[in-house]
Amino acid sequence: MANKWAGAAPGGVLDARPFTQEAFAAFGDVVAPGDQSRRVNDGRALRYDGVARLEHDACAADPVLALYAVSASPKPFAIDLLERHPLASQTFVPIRLAEPYLVVVAPSGADGEPSVDRAEAFAAPPDVGVHYAPGVWHMPMAAFGADALFAMWMWEAGDGRDTEERRLPVALRVRGW
Known part of the structure; x- marks a missing residue:
């Protein structure tokens, strides 16, 4: 079987763009x-x-507010895992963050898998949060420079339908941030 991600960003490298509402609106x-x-x-x-369009399927009936204590990662950072939440949107708001954080997203392909060849990277300032629409593939939270603390809000069903993860056969790297 051919690698469906073989045509990913040239050399698996994404250029980070400014994190603006206009640039991120599709996600x-x-x-x-x-x-x-x-x-x-x-x-x-x-x-x-x-400030965000909170959305959820009726079966995701439990509102969840959690804190994510994220250990600092070194740069450059290889992204080899994407996840999505098909039943609800998910919001992260920084509470303690030393540096900008990385937001990497990818739409779903026709088969529902991450369309890595259409992945996008954003450098998010430490004073704004990110809200992922339901079903948007995204990298898990990462911190750089120092450990970080984020507040996370989403609706959950409390079972295996809340989160789907996919390992990428070729890691993505981000430059320009």
């Missing part, structure tokens, strides 16, 4: 303050609503 949302806000907390705070 989810950039979680950051927007244009619309309202004063709350006796006028001491601005509340920004609608």
Whole structure:
């Protein structure tokens, strides 16, 4: 059987792009303050609503808020695993983060597997979060420079349908970040 990822990014290398809502829209949302806000907390705070489109299948009925303590990884970083959550969107918001973090995503191919030849990489600033739409293949969270802490929010069914993982036969590398 031919390697379906043989045509991946040239040499398995992706160029990191700026993490903007426009560039990332096909995969989810950039979680950051927007244009619309309202004063709350006796006028001491601005509340920004609608920073992500939280979505879930009815069978993913349990809301989950978790903390991810991520050990620092060295650069360059080889990406050999992608995962997705077919039943719900997933949001990560940095709580403690020393450097920008890496967001690598890939759409699904016609067979439902990651379309690595259409993978994209983004350098996310440490003061914004990432919201993955349901079913978007993405690399697991990684931290660089120092250990990090992220808050994670998603809906779960509590069984094997919540997360799917795929090992890549050829690791991806990201340059320019």
